[in-house]
Amino acid sequence: MTATAAPEVERPGAPRRGMLIGLLVNGGARALLVATPAVTLPLVTGGLGTVNYGAYAVITAIAAFLPWADFGVSLSMVTSVSQASGRGDTAGMRAVVSTGLAMLLGVGAALLAGSVLLWALVDWRSVLGLTDPGVTADVSLAVLFVFLSFAVGIPANLGMKVMLGLQMNRAFAFWQAASVPVVIAAVAGGHALGASLPWFVLATVGTPNLMAVLASLWLFRRARPDIAPRLALAERSRLRPMLSLGAAFAVNSIAWAVGYSTSSIVISHAVGAEAAGVYNVSERLSSVGFMVFESLLLPLWPMFGARLAAGDYAGTRRNVRTAALVSTVVGLVVSAAFVWAAPPVIRVWLGEAYVPSQGLLLALAVSSVIQFAAEPFGLVLSGAGAKRFLLVSALLMAVTTLPLSIWLADAVGVAGPTWALCISLTVFVLAPSAYYAHRHTAAPATEPVTGPVTAPN
Template sequence: MSTTLADRDGPPASAGRAPDRTRRLLSGVATALVSRAAGFLTPILTVPVTLPFLGKDLYGLWMAVASLSAMAAFADLGLGSGLMTKLAPCYAHGDTVRARRYISSAYLTLSLLAVFLTGLLWLLADAIPWVAVFNVTGQITPERTRLIALISLTAFVLNVPLSLIVRVQYAYQQVSWSNVWQTGGNLVGLVTVLGLVWADQSPILVIAASAAAPLLVNLVNTVWFFGRQRPQLRPRLGAVEAATARELIRLSGLFFLVTVVMSVATNADTLIIAHTLGLSSVAAFAVPAKLLAQVGLVAALVNVPLWPANGDALAQRQLDWVQRITRRMTIVSLLVAGLPAAAFVLLGDRLFAVWLPMPMDGDPWLLAGLGAWWVLQAGLSPRFMVQNAAGVIGPQLIGWAVFLALSTIGKWYGAEWLGVNAVPWVGAACYALTVAPAALCGYYRTLRRHRRIVTEEGSGEQLVVP
């Protein structure tokens, strides 16, 4: 179906000027830092309250279940990533009709998937050996283990289609608004959890409230965006088109594979430690890891706005802007991750002594390993954003697959022989050997491909890009 001018929305291609894009990017980065500051407050304020309230074993179980949920980030089948990549050119050219088709297809697919997975989870709940999965020992009963797992995993699955709103907002250059909503989600979860603990409510209720907060905030954000901001993009069953859905799913399938490998590789640490060293060691690892993860989340939030911005720039053939911003954002990412990581390494033991009401070792070697892990990822993130915007997935898929195999074996034996401190160091070393070369290879491949497109367009020849 052809698209008329009346079907178009947003800036035309000629209006996507680099200064406007840069300004939106800077605004997104600034609000990302504010959002992460609020997110950083969450573990700072909740861990000293929830750790003694739940106890080390129950807290360790909660973190292990959360890690399993994080591993299942691939449950969206890569549709979130594929959707953002496809929507960026729609925004650049003001194509509302095609954008609505992509959005409707993604929401329909993930909504049906969420209903199916939720039903399957509860149907098989009694058959899954939850105690063995999380290596539960001590006074935590099998019934409590099962209930915590079901509550956390159900909230995660239901949030899969609702979290698409973040991708849509990013693609439509509403990064600042999206960050405001995510900040609100962090604050809602923080206030709810602290209130329930101080009211001496059930530990199960505390965990359930923490799991439900992001889901509810995404629901309100979805209603607000499609009801007030962009009603012309509102998903409708009638807008689903088979050809558009197949196009989206083909690209999303590649993102799905990358996300599966990445999610398992980066979230296996707590499960490896649980099986090699026990749940008490999970708590010793999870608390500093949770703090240092905020460093990584800051770097991620700073860089994710690059994804749709690069998509807009590539659609308008502005390769100089892509290269210039990638260089600058690499420096910004290293500073954003490196400075707080160094502060944690230097002050970690004192921080834990003041911060937590129960003894917790802030080993500088563990903190340094976690810091090195996040700094490495931050430095390469801008180059991955260019590849994601162009749909170049192969190099990073190969890099992460090799990393998964190498790091899993290394972390297992490292934990057994050297203890918990070895886990992040093994991960950082394997990342430098596998994922880093893949990031550079994919980045230069993307630039070469788009230079070829510009050259062919300049000569007036027709070029078909696979």
């Protein structure tokens, strides 16, 4: 018997009001998350100083590369769960979750072992360009904490991904917001006790995983015990489709990591650790608007997946057009406000040493507009499971951005990597995504939608 869904679920035929409430609560939770650095960064910079804050920025950039270590399984679960939910297949959802847990536990164990090995063998100061004598000696320990945090976090975040796939927007938002006071308390405690670089890295990267564990326990024991994972229910037949779709998401994550997080490393090598700190502060501030608005749009991913699975192509196409128009307009307004407000805000917030150049401000603003414009198209393609397109687009972006970043960093300085990202995003992501999303929602998809295999009776 199929259990009744939790109240938070917004099914394809749910009232528009319910969907809007879901979008708004996700936006509110994300606003709290992106506002957290307003409290924590002054504590981190005050505790570490400009040079060691640059080291902190470079080390925490590694965190952007690690979510792909699960081979995209957690992201493929969002699409697979949303499609099974659209068909009302509770048994299928539980099989997907069980198979996903088995895979994520294996990845977490492998990452745990690899973390210790890398810590022992790699000279991270040289690899990350942190050879400045002012940088603290415990860089390797800080890097180890990043790896260990993700070894735990990959399986711990299973429940959050399932909530997103089920469109449990209010619950998803609550658990996201619940991590904010935990992070702030950990950073404030480290500042008060005069903690060193590794503690601040662990406080910001590792502590959210504590709430992720609690969120998963709540979901599978209280809210949706009918889909609680059991390793005995994992199905080998689901491994291939989940890995196939997950590979596209994993490569996509790597591409974004190459585009964004390598910028700090490239700048550290080409310009210096202090310049990497300036870039990191400016990039964080420029991303605030997009991150909040992205969370408003995020519930559209499972909604698009469920609607396409139900054959509602016309309605999906209308929603994509509306979302793309609204997102682009918001992006233009937010980016213009960033260029105008960033210098005085940073000057008051962290001090003159972190105020960016006008060239960096302009580059970050253009990058932000491109992201706003591209996001709705990426969501509908993710919901449709268009793995082939996502894989090719992400690969082209990845292989172009890094060498272009290195060349432009040498040519124009700290703004170079951001201009490299603007070029690769426009050519390999925005333009082809808009075209393919239009084609994909015009009629039944020409590329088979990859979803979970129907569970045997």
